[in-house]
Amino acid sequence: MLALKLILSHFLGDFVLQFDGWVKDKEKNKLKSKFLYLHTFVHASLMFLLLGLKKEYVGIVIIISLFHLLIDAVKLLKPIKNKRILFFADQLAHLAVIGVVVFVYQGLKFRIPTLITEKSLLLAIAILIVTVVSSIVLKVVFSLWGDALKKINKSDSSLKNAGKYIGMLERLLVFVFIVLDKWEAIGFLLAAKSVFRFGDLTNAKDRLLTEYVLIGTLLSFGIAIATGLLYLKLLTFI
Template structure:
């Protein structure tokens, strides 16, 4: 379990935290000729080495399997995905990566790592959950609602740059904390508070598409946070 969590955390950090949108676009344009593709693999290799404490003598096979499979899956996605199938290939790609991590972990039926206290199962699980709440959820929501993104008719938009992204991250963190601490009633309060603040925007805009867009984004954000919180609480009891 501990080894898999290390592999998973390295994957999440490499794929979602340390990979910018510019890198993604560069890979989509140049595909296998993109230098960002190889920088991306290099980051994954470095993260794996850190979490394995540079112990390649024992884990060299799993290390190679993860990197080679990651390269194959990423390149395949770049060539196979189309504009309309991007979301599908995003999900397929992530599922394949997770399966590769499971396979690499299964190679080591008996392993005994003397790690620092920071690398306990509970700590790694919490880091993974927080990363899923912040970076991964933001990307998933963007992937799924981009198709409905309404065009802004206001030339001078008074909203802060990337304010929506940070508001979403904060609300998901709050929901996650409420679920993890078993304070479900606070989620209703948070949802009501957001509705009050958003009410002015929705009524002044008189735009049904914008209203529906905001509702979909909000429900996705809260739904993902609740799901991650429930899975975290369940996994915590298994450790």
């Protein structure tokens, strides 16, 4: 419960109650920005609000607040130039502090070895198959039509690697729907994809794009469905 309250206060403070004006002022004035310290105060107030004004939690709030201020100050100095990496590193650092504080004050109620079970390993393998592994498999399959794909890519402007990540999310959703026994959701997902790609297919000057989309969709959904069914079947033996 302590960890959940601290994480909730963090998300509220960092994503809900931190305004664009504050962020711009901090990026401009760095450590001299008043909003850096106001932001830290907001976090402390949220923690007290969720935990209650109890003496046993004063130390927790002070420690997390000081580390939050330190992490944000380091972020403003931009030790990493890549904004995306810096953002995720910042968030992981905040959550790591919360985790350490909870461990020190309460102790973890589980041990790491207990998390590594046959079921968790099977789930990890299934997720890897429907995301990274299947992406490579599809790439290898489509290498059969290398010249044709180059023609499509030249005539199609899109975000870098967008198709790859869309495919991963698509297969992951299909896998989740199968595990939850929500087959109708798979039909909805397939229909939604068909609607979004309808314009591309109808405007295509030749059959290359149509065939590419159909083969990719059928293979992608097929891999995800097969993985989901195999996962459920193997669970019965564990």
